[in-house]
Each structure stands twice: as C-alpha cells, then as structure tokens.
Amino acid sequence: MKLWGGRFEKPTDRLVEEFTSSLPIDTRLYEYDIKGSLAHVAMLSGCGIISSEEADTISQGLNKIYKEIKDGSFKFNVSDEDIHLAIERSLIERVGPVGGKLHTARSRNDQVALDMRMYLKETIKEIATLVVALQNTLLDLAKKHLDVILPGYTHLQRAQPILFSHHYLAYFFMLQRDFERLKGCHQRTDVMPLGTAAIAGTSFAVDRKMVADQLGFARISENSVDTTSDRDFVVEFLSTASILMVHLSRLAEEIVLWSSSEFGFIELDDAYTTGSSIMPQKKNPDVAELVRAKTARVMGNLIAMLATLKALPMSYNRDLQEDKNSLFSTVDVLVPSLLVFKGMLETIRLRKENMQEAAAQDFSTATDIADYLVSKGLPFRQAHEIVGRLVKDCLKDGNNSFNKLTLEEFKKASQLFDEDVFKIIVPLGSVENKVSEGGTSTESVKGQIKKANAYLKKSGDWLK
Amino acid sequence: MKLWGGRFEKPTDRLVEEFTSSLPIDTRLYEYDIKGSLAHVAMLSGCGIISSEEADTISQGLNKIYKEIKDGSFKFNVSDEDIHLAIERSLIERVGPVGGKLHTARSRNDQVALDMRMYLKETIKEIATLVVALQNTLLDLAKKHLDVILPGYTHLQRAQPILFSHHYLAYFFMLQRDFERLKGCHQRTDVMPLGTAAIAGTSFAVDRKMVADQLGFARISENSVDTTSDRDFVVEFLSTASILMVHLSRLAEEIVLWSSSEFGFIELDDAYTTGSSIMPQKKNPDVAELVRAKTARVMGNLIAMLATLKALPMSYNRDLQEDKNSLFSTVDVLVPSLLVFKGMLETIRLRKENMQEAAAQDFSTATDIADYLVSKGLPFRQAHEIVGRLVKDCLKDGNNSFNKLTLEEFKKASQLFDEDVFKIIVPLGSVENKVSEGGTSTESVKGQIKKANAYLKKSGDWLK
Amino acid sequence: MKLWGGRFEKPTDRLVEEFTSSLPIDTRLYEYDIKGSLAHVAMLSGCGIISSEEADTISQGLNKIYKEIKDGSFKFNVSDEDIHLAIERSLIERVGPVGGKLHTARSRNDQVALDMRMYLKETIKEIATLVVALQNTLLDLAKKHLDVILPGYTHLQRAQPILFSHHYLAYFFMLQRDFERLKGCHQRTDVMPLGTAAIAGTSFAVDRKMVADQLGFARISENSVDTTSDRDFVVEFLSTASILMVHLSRLAEEIVLWSSSEFGFIELDDAYTTGSSIMPQKKNPDVAELVRAKTARVMGNLIAMLATLKALPMSYNRDLQEDKNSLFSTVDVLVPSLLVFKGMLETIRLRKENMQEAAAQDFSTATDIADYLVSKGLPFRQAHEIVGRLVKDCLKDGNNSFNKLTLEEFKKASQLFDEDVFKIIVPLGSVENKVSEGGTSTESVKGQIKKANAYLKKSGDWLK
C-alpha cells in the first residue's frame, strides 16, 4: 500500500505507476535526501517534537539505508514512487512505526526542494572548479605562446593581426563571466526550504534556522507558498549553463575550423580525435563537434524548464517533477565537456608558421595604414577611402598584400606616406601598435595576464 | 585497436572514449542495424561483390549477434564507440577477416541514416496506432454521453452551452490532423539511404533498389551528399510530436481544471491519481500534470535538434549523433503518454449534474437571445447591445441567469421579445439551435460522429 | 463606445487598450478580412438571412473601406481593438445600423481564423514559388559547372573528391523536401472555418460550403470547438519554415567558409557584400551571416508559438492573438532570405583552381584505394587498415598526398597494388568511380539533374 493510500479505494494502475515514477531519475539525490532527513530529525528532537531515543533510532536506520544505496545492496520496490518514499518505506520496515515520525512537520514538497538545492549547490561549486581549471589551461597557453601571431577574424574574414595569447585570453574572460554568474546562481540557491511543508508551513514548533545551520545554508526561505513552487534556481542554472556552453561551442567551432586543412592552424592530439569507418585518412575533431552539438541540448533543457513553469498556478504541481530531467541532463553535458576540453587544449599543437603566414596576407594591416594617415593629419574617413582604393589596386595587380608596394606607389595614393609606413605593414608592427588597454600588443596582453591571475586568486578564495 | 585506427599513433583518451561514445543510447537500434546489414550482405552477394559463401558466413554471424543482444548475453567492449562498430567488431571476432567484408560499399554515415529511418518508420506506425486508439476512446465517450450538456468556454469564461460529445470530438479531430502529419512524416522517412557511403557514393556496382525492396522502403535517396547529412525526417517527427503533445497538454489542462473542486465536472479513477505524503485528503491528477510538463520536454527536444543542425556545413558532422538523444527522449514521452491517457479517459466519471448546472448559469445563452432579436429583424450589433444591457441589469439585481426574468422585463429591453424567448434561454434550447455544420446540436454532432468513423476506417487501412 | 460595450460600466483603461490592441500587427490582414466578409455577406443573402439590398449596401461599404485602406486614406481610431472591429466600426459609420448585420452568424473567433488561413494559403504558395526559383538557380549552377571538382567534407575535414554540381544538387533535393512539406501544410490550412462562430456554431441556417467555394477553400472544418481554438496550421508552417531556414543556414555557413581566404573557393559579387567602417580591406559575406542568424529567429518564433498553445484549455483564448507576431515575423524573414540568396548565388564566382587543388591534397582518395584493394579480394576492414598506415607513413615523410608514392612503395604496403592504382589516386578518377545511384560520378549527376527537372515540372503544376 502507498504511504499516502488511506483515502483511496483502489491501487494505482501499473502503467500509471511507471509513468509517474521519478525513481529512475531521482535516485541520484539519495545522499542529499538522507543528509536532509538526518538534519530534520536532529531538529525535531532538539525542539522536543520527538524524543532523542526516537531520533537515534531513525538516524541509525537512515544511515544504514545510506550505506546500502551507496554499495548497491538497497532493495527498491516497484511501487516506490520516488527516492523519498523509497527511503521512508524502507525506514519503517526496519525500525517500525516510529519511522513514521520522520515525516513530521515535513512534506515531499519542501523535502524535494531541499534535496534539489543541496545537490545544485554542490554541483555549482564543482562546475565552477572545472571552469577555473579550464581558465588555467587557457592562461597557460597564453603565457607559453606569447610570440605567436595569427589573423584576427571578423565575419570569418582576416581582419587584423593579433597575438594568439590575446585570442585565447578572450575565452579566459568569457569564462570569468560564467564564473560570476555561477556565483550569483549559487547565492540564490543557498536558501533552506524545509519547514514550509506542503504549502502553508507547519503547526509544529520547528526551528528552521537550526536545520539551515546544520546543512550549511546561508538563510531560510521567506514564504511557504513560494518556496514549494519555486524552481527559479533551476532555470537560472540552466540559463547560466547555456551561456557557458555557448562559449565552449564558439571555441569548438574554431577548433573545427583551425584543424581543417584550409586553416591548418592547429593539430589535435590523436587521443582527442577519431577516425572514419570508411575513409582511412580521416582524423576528425569529434570532441569539438560533440560539445558544439550538446550546447543545443542544454538550450533545449532550458526552454523545456521555462515552458514547464509557464502559467503554472500556485503552488506545487506535479509538473515540477520534470525539473530533474532538465537539470541532470545539463549537468551530464557540462561536467564532461569542461573536462574533455581541458585535456584537448592541453595537448593541442600550434602550427605557428601557418598562422604567421596567414597574418601576413590579405591586407590585415590596412587599418594601421589608415591610422598612419590619420596621425599625419588626415580625417579617418578619408584615410579609410585612400587605403580602400590601394587595396582595390593591389587586387587588380594580382597582389594580395601590401608587401610588394614601393614607397612611390604609396606616395601615389597619398603624399603623406613616408619610409616609416613599412614598419606597420608587417603583422608584428601592427600588433605592437595596439597599445590601448585590452588591445593586442604584447604589453597590453601582459597586463591582461596580470588581471587574469588576480581573478583566479579571487575565484580560488570563493571555492575554498 | 579501433576498426579505423590504421592512421593513428596513439589510442583515444579514456575520457574522450566515454564522451564520444553513443553506445549507451544507440544500442536501442541493434535490431535495425542487423536487419540492415543482412539486406546489405544479400545485395553484395547478389551483385557479385562478395561470394554467396561469404555472405552466408557473415549472415550467420550477424544472426547470432542479434540473438545475443536480444537475450542480454552479448558482450560489449568499453572501446566500442557505437552499436555499429560493436557489431562489426564482434562479427570479425567470430567469423574472422571475412567479417571485414560487411563494410564493403558502406560507411557508418549511410548506415546510421538507415538504422534511424528504419526505427522511425516503425515507431511512427506504432504512435499512429496509439493515436487511433485514443481517438476510439474519445469517440466512445462522445457516443455514450450524447445527453450531457456543459458550458463551452472561451477565455475560461462560460460562453455557450455545448454537448459534452461535441467537446470531446474537438480532440478527436485534432488527433486526426496529428495522424495526417504522422503519415506525411512517414512518407518522407521512407527513403533508403544505403549506398551513399561516406559522402560521394561508392565505386562498387551496388544495387540500391534491391536493398530498398528487401527492407520495405518505398524509394532510394537521390543525392549522396544530402543523404548523409540529412536529418529532416527527425526534425519533422519532433515537430509533429510537439503538436501532438500540445494537443494532449490542452486536454490535460482541462482534466486538471475539471477535476478541481471548483469545476467538479469529472472524477478520475483512483487508479489514475495519486495522494499526498502529508495531506491525507488529497487526490491529485498527476498523470495529466505530467503529460502537460512532458510536452515541454518534447518542445525542448525539437529546439535542440534544430539548433544542432543550424549552420552545419555539408555533409556528415559528428553533431548529428545527438539526434538520437532528442528522438528517443521524445518517443519515450509520446508512447506512454498516449497509453496512459487512453486508460485515464476510459475510466473517467462525468459529474453530469454539475456540468448541467454550470451551463444554466452566467447567461451562456445570451448569444441565442441576440440571434433571436436578429431573426426578428434587428441588426446583430444592436441586438448585441440590448442583450449586453440586459445582462448588466440582471447582475445589478444579483441575478446570474436569465431564468428569473419575466416577459415584461424582456419587453422593457426590446418590444421584439415574445413568449418563445423562454425556449432558447435554457441550455438545451440553445444547444439544439446550433444546427450549422460542425455546430453543437445533437444532429450536427451525430454528423461529426459519422465523419469520425469514416476517418477511422481510412486510418485503419493505412496502418495495415 | 466599444462594439461589445453593452454589458460594461466603465470604458477600457487607455494603457490596456494599447496593450491588448493587435491593430498595429493585424492591419496586414485587411484584404483577407474584407474578402471574407464579402463572401459571408453574399452567403447570408443567398440563404435569405439578410436581404439582397442589405447585402449590396454592406458590400459597397466594404469595398470602399478596402480601397481606403489600400491607398492609405482610411482613418483608424485609437480604440479600434483590431482590424476586424475597425472595419465593422467604419462600416456602421458609413451605412448605418444595417452595417451591424454583417456580424450575423459570425464571431471574431471564426473570422480571425478565416483571415489567417486565407493569408497563409497565399503566403505558402508565394514561398513555394520562391523555393522553386532558388532550386532553379541551384540547378543552373549544377548544369553550368559540371567539370568542377572540389573536396567533399565530413567533420569539415576533406573526405572525398566530389563534383561541385553534385554538391549543389544536395541543396536542390533538400529544398524539394521543403516544397513537399509546404504542400502538406497548405493542404491542412485549406479548411474553411467560418460558420463555427464563437465556439458552438450558429443558430442561423448558414451554408458554409457556399462560403468555402466562393473563397476557394477545399473543405470546411468539422467541429466548431476545435475550429476556433486551432492554430496547428500556424505551428506546422513555422516548423516547416524552420527546417527550410536551417537548410539555408547550412548553405550560408558554407558560403561564409568558402569565401574566407583560407578556403578561397568562391568570390561573392560586390553587390552582395559589405565593407567595414574601420578596416578598408574588408569584404564581408553579410547576407549569408544574416540568413544564418535569422534562422535562429524563426526557431524562436516556432518555440514561442508552441509554448503559447501548451496547456491552453478549450476553446478560443486571447493568447491566440500572439500567433500573428510569430507568423508575420517568420514570413518577413523567409521571403527576403529566399530572394536574396537567389541573387547572391546567381552572381557567385567559383575559383575552380583552388577547389581542384584542395581536392588533390590530403589523401581524399584513400577510400578509393581501399576499395581498390577490396576489388582485389581483401576484406574491406583490412584494406582500410593498410591504407590508414600508408597515410601515416606519408605524413611522417612530410607528404600530404598519394601523388608522390611510387609503385614500389605501394607494393610495400600491399602486394595487391598495381599500375592501375594511379588512375584512382587523382580526384577525377575517384569521382568517376562513384557510379552508384546518387553518387558523384558525372553520369550519376546527370541522372540527378534529370530527376530534378522532373520534380520542377511537378512543382510547377501544383503552383499553377
């Protein structure tokens, strides 16, 4: 018989039992469920709602169940609806009717909210740790390859020469924003729901702060109706995860591009690629492709959760059970994606000559030449026009860089040109020119590395 | 060593192996994979590409593997990337190097497309069968309760009295559109991809039509580049599934509303509800709530698939592997949702008096009174205004139906009113008035039932 | 005063008026609204519900309003909620109370469904016409460049040499599926809703088929509750549009890639690119980028519509008003995207030498060599292994194609190699090898062109 079966004439239909069961999914929460129950029992006893002997009996029973689930020996019943009822059912079987006191002053509604928040708090910290690890990898690469120049792209067209280090630091700072968002999300998850019961609170003189303290929560929730129907923390996490995955997908796209024959900027380690069942020569960047695709899955999980919550009246509705599907599926994408990206980047080989050569072509230093004219007094818009025509003329001559132009030819375009123009038409000159804060000159990049270190220190403090 | 490992210096990283493996998901396709391979082998031998002895050896091996996977005795390796390679690896272990001839004139790219199309064709028929079963249930309810009147709602405000049968037939005709869409989707899935190989076709003189015939496909695909990168059939199915789930979610919403104390229109069977862990009196429409929520998951799967395909260059990319996640997750929602809804509706109890009483209140027949005035010559817009004022006056008198109005009071509103107005202010009069095709009068509803039967007959023919 | 104001004590709040008004959006439907009203009036008079004089008066009024809206002289009122009420309000102002007879046996609920279906039917045909036009462009390119070879890609790695014509025909056949889906969607849109009124049908003896015939609808809707709440046809169109845009986005992605310096496969016409405000040398494939991005918008519109419909109880709810936003926004992406892509492709310049050169590198013919060994009796899996090792050895020697290998070196890898291997290691040999139906050999491609022509003929027939 169900633990809630007193009012019913008939048992649940078997198919319905399967359809409504969340056990295959929420078993994953057992650890948090039991820890939460232990804290609840301690509080009930501390407040005199149950005796300390009863509390001991229940706690011992729970601890045994914990061990059994952990080592795989726990017996689930077909009719256990979810992990919460499975544990309570087993507890009563073990310790007798006194086990029925565990659910005093509690409902599954606040209990599942507690489990989810405990799980997510821990998970966020785990993910934040992986983000920091990936940032470290990116920073190491940036430090190591300070002398590598490649074309910076806009519209996938070569735009201006930049340092490889500068490029990879872009990803570092993206991830830093992800880290901040994870922190904000953690803060809003760190709210203890237990004691709000089904919807209205409880008539027992519970001490909610005691439970919060014991479980390491920063504060307790303020309104019981809100508490049992609130899944903001899940949506906020899914949205934060989506942005993080979008960042990885952009890096993934570049890795796919850069490891193509056409770009030839990097080579992935054999350990991070796979072959083709039919084409013997193939070496495919599957890891990057899969991360790119799984980004879409996380986005789908986000929209699924939002659409689940839309227009749900207060308070708890069974629809909320689906939160676990979206949440776990997202975590199961995020954690390995971060891990595998770290390994892939650590073993990446740069093909510097190809990068360098690409940077030297296609007039990437055109802006520098325009700026040069501006520094000689020409309004930028006119300088832009002159250099644009210069490019057009070169192309007509079958020339795809400024390198072959003579000073005379430069002067024909504008009398303002002089010998010193040759310094800036080469990639390195262009790069070192970009002295503005956040720009690509070596000095500026070193400044960014300093800032990156400072961020990492602060992140480490929070993660402790 | 991997089956594609010839070109590689190093084995795949363990974490990468896990990350890129689709085995936990695509094992589900084993049956189609093996059937497809058997047809491929028969064709290779039929065309003289391999000998008939070789074909026999391979086929016997495949059949054994089939049985082992089916009965659970098959041994998967950790390094099997997917179901295709697992089977081929095991085949070669069993029959020796000749097993390596199975992959002649084939790539995983066209092989996985084949498996997916075979799986989906069968699944669509299964789902269409369940749709028809649910339509039958709705039609039975409509036939059985032809005498039940309830308020039709717009904006969740009582609008006009309608027959319960009419209301439930609305869902019948919705599902009919779903059925038609499933058919269209089946038609576009029914295209045989094998023989397009990796991307360019194959140099062996294969007979693709022979494979198509053997596997029951209507036609073969036309362009190999397109074929290996095409997942339109998956997206179209996910979109069809989304609309179908949206229909169920609307019915689910009504079941939740109607089984509330406030509506009190239906009672769900105990077997299709669950109780509360804390509140002993509760009986909750969980099945309907979960179907409502799972609709969101299917929508999420659709958007995940679309976002996966967006901006993928030709032809096969590893991203496509994620199609299985979206597809299987959707099927696993759809099939039980249809099943459980059928059972829930079959056991539903109508609380007719509550429906009837609700239909008699709140001026639901106001439109009929306006139409009455129109039939006496008044322009509709003026008739609408007069009845609107009549309602306002009733409300001021604390009166929430027309029943208590005297003829005198009617006449004060308009001299056009006469004794016969009293016939149409009651729900039944209003209902029987709606004689237009597709309207709610008993006669019209009987006409709809006839149409419904005709649809079912035609559907049955297709499903055969 | 509102046309529905009889029952109300107070006017609508000004802000609410603005918030709920759909006039800025649905004015676009005026043509369909008036055509629908004219057919409705003709039917009312034909059935004797209004007199033919009344019908004439109303029709003349409607025709004048049509002209005024068309030429921009029509005066909208601030309090007109939507295009339907604006027209009816203006009609009554012009022709007096008899104008109030227009709304006899009709509700806005079925009226807006009619307008939407008329609009969408026409729009689908327009879009299908543009799809066919784009297919023609693709086919022309395929016919024109039958001699161009480029690498076919999987995982964005060079896989096997293919004909450019073959590659572009892939897009032709994708679009053919879009065309079929548009047809299916048109068929399900081609259902006449008028006469179902608010929810229950109407008490007037209307002839719905007469209206359907006059407006060119294939059939009438079957159930009034379903009819007024049904937006399946919008969702199905949005989903069809999403898949179509995904196809364009894939082509867009390739155009971006191919016009990069790294690929250098095509050059876009100046008229289809734009420059940079700062970098004088830039020429950006903006059109392709925007089509790629707008694909996401269409996907967003689809999900917005699905989420709007989810869990809406029967029948009409004001939520449905938002369908227009999703629908029009999608059409406004789709139509110009198709137009602009056509122009862009017509003016594209192929850089054949670059394509050819790329096809000759990176061992794209490895599969052919493996197949060669198979044809000499080796099981494919062993052949794959041998060629894989050959590639590995070449790479070690700094060699990125098979061209420099001597017969001796080939023989060292396998004694099965002979002189004739040199025929298939060049791109053209590999291409012409792929004789399977749908493969990339010139002959097969010519077969595809024939099929494409047949499709176009059939499409033309439907569009007539």
Next chain:
Amino acid sequence: MKLWGGRFEKPTDRLVEEFTSSLPIDTRLYEYDIKGSLAHVAMLSGCGIISSEEADTISQGLNKIYKEIKDGSFKFNVSDEDIHLAIERSLIERVGPVGGKLHTARSRNDQVALDMRMYLKETIKEIATLVVALQNTLLDLAKKHLDVILPGYTHLQRAQPILFSHHYLAYFFMLQRDFERLKGCHQRTDVMPLGTAAIAGTSFAVDRKMVADQLGFARISENSVDTTSDRDFVVEFLSTASILMVHLSRLAEEIVLWSSSEFGFIELDDAYTTGSSIMPQKKNPDVAELVRAKTARVMGNLIAMLATLKALPMSYNRDLQEDKNSLFSTVDVLVPSLLVFKGMLETIRLRKENMQEAAAQDFSTATDIADYLVSKGLPFRQAHEIVGRLVKDCLKDGNNSFNKLTLEEFKKASQLFDEDVFKIIVPLGSVENKVSEGGTSTESVKGQIKKANAYLKKSGDWLK
C-alpha cells in the same frame, strides 16, 4: 557612396541593402549613439588626438543631429545601413571632412557594443523600478486583506487554508529574486567597450577610463577580441526577463482561474477586461491572457539569441546584429506587462465569501488533524492513514467537510481525539496553527511584511 566603399567596384544591390539594413530597428539607439560619440570626441581631444576646435565642431554637429532625430526632422537616406553610419554621414555633410575624424580609434564593432550597453543599463533600471512598483502593489494588497482566507492549492486541488496576504506575498518574494537577478545583470552590463575598435584595439593613445567615467560606467572591458563579440549581457537579460515573465504568467493564470465563474474569487475592473464581439454577456480577462502568451514570446527571443551565438567563431560576425530584435521585442513586452499588471491588481475586487467558503470545504484541514494526532503521540505516517480513512468515510456519506462529524465519530477513528479537535478543523484554526517561519499564520505573515519592507528599502537605495 558607402562610407566604407573605397575597396568596392560595384554598389550594393538594392534588395541586399534592405535586407542587411538595421536602421528600422536600431534608430531607437540614436540617443546612446550620440552621447557615446560626444564622450569619444571629448576623449580624443583630451588626449591630443584631435584638436579642441575639431572636437567642438564635431560635437556641435552631433548635438544638432540629436535634436533633429528627436523632433523627427532628421533625414535618413535609403542607403544608410544603420543608425551609426546615418549619423556619421550626416555629420560629414554638415561639418565637412573634419567630421571624418569622429571615427578615429573606433569601429562600429565597439560602437554598437557601447550603444547596446548604455541602452540596456538604463532599461534594466527602468524595469527594476517597475518591478518594485508591482511589489508595492502586492504588498499593499497583503496589508489590506489580512483577514481573508482562501484554500491554498497544490495540483490545483484544495490543499490547506491560507491567508490571501500570504498567497500574494509569495509573488512579492518571487519578484524580489527577479530584482536581484536584474542587479547582477546590470553589474555585468556596466562595462565600457569603446577603444577595443574592430578586434585588436587601436594604435591611438586613447584613454578608455576617461570615456567610461564620462558615461558613468563602472569599469572598462579587458580584452578586445572578447569585447566585440560578446553578447552575454543580452542573453543574461533575456533569461532574467524570461524568469520574470514566467512569474507574471503564473499570476496571470491564477487571475484567469480566479475570475472564472467556477472559482469566483475575484472580479476584475471593467477597465481591465474586454467583451466579446458576439456574446453579449462576456467579460474576459484579456490582459492576463496576453501576459501569459507574451511570456512565450520572451522565451522565444531568448532561444533565438542563444541559437544565434552558438558556434559563432571569434570575433564580430554580422549575426550579432540580430541581438537588437530579440532585445527590443523583449523590452516591449516586459515594460507594458509590468505596468498593466500593476493597474489590474490595484483595481481588483476580492470576493471574500467565496474564498472563505471554498476554504471550509474539501477537508483542507486534514493535515492539521493528522498533526493533532501526532501531537498526541502517534507517528505521522499512522496519523496520515487514520485521517485518510476518515476522509474516505465522509465521502461515502456524501459529506465533503469534517464539520458535520461528531466527537464520537472522531473517537471511532482514533481514541486520541478530544473536544479540542474542533478548533483546528475550521480554516482560521488551521491558519493560525501554522506558526513556523514563512508559514501562513497572521503572525508569520506580519513577519514577512516586515521583511518585504526591508527589501523595498534596500531596492530603493540601489535604484537611486
């Protein structure tokens, strides 16, 4: 000629011009664009890059343009691609070639990022202000109706009696989380991008902090590649907006339910409802329905933005232009939704007797009775069972509340029952029992009101 046209041979195609133009959308940013340019010019002059006379000339020109756009007299050209080029083009026309100096050390890439951030910072504050205003309305209602009891619902089944004030405070605390998220999003938007130019930074000795200070930014961005391709702040806002709209949609759903005849808990003011074109008696909660539906649009905008960014390589791509569509569409939903909800709630009428009556039925106090038994020593699970059976027995007797039970009947269920049970079976007794923090007792609700006031004070400080 285009401002970037130097390199081009041919003008842009007219259709392309329309397709790529963002002018119809981004004109909305003119104010921020000009303010940003003024600060940029001041900095250029402050750093000696242009002379102070040149700066004055440019600034005066910009100020005139500002006035003209504001009063509608500004002339846009068909070929102006966007608001940035329209303004620069007009500036040069007015002040001559010196106007071409404005774009020194700047690109549209960083310029549009600046405009978007300025716009969004201001918009977030505006929305946060509206959130606080709506919180005030909710709090006022909670303070005013402290004596109103209604059933709290779970699964839309009556669960436990709660105070109306408690229920509406649930929405207050939801909105408080929205406020916190808006703050976090503002913080991450408050980063000054100018000076990062196209992608690499600039070669001019600019002072980025000077620009930041002048425009009221908290800090400058750290990496130029990241800066010009970053739209995290837009996505984060869209996600925050989605959650906020989900909250409104839940309240909207309840308003629709509560204003139905079946619930009858509230009456909306005539000014916040609309009528039916056909049914004279209707009074529809359109505002709530539209907010519910527009929630879906915001979700669609979020997913569109995420799908736009997915897999975009560094750095700026034209795809980013579509951010404005998603952003503005969302703001245009959010602002009026918040405004109109405030007005609707301020004028809502509670039908207290209906609420009270509903709370007294359907055994809502069953949990209290179970708790009662627990307080007499029974384990909760047994108490739950006993009360469940009591409910079943009542239902069999056609009794839908505990009110008619005698003490004898109670005692038959359990000897632990005594006279005092009658105190808690009435709603008020049940409510006042829930003394736990965050529970529904009057005392606890007063505590929540205190907390709400404290939040509002803090929010006010931030908004200043």
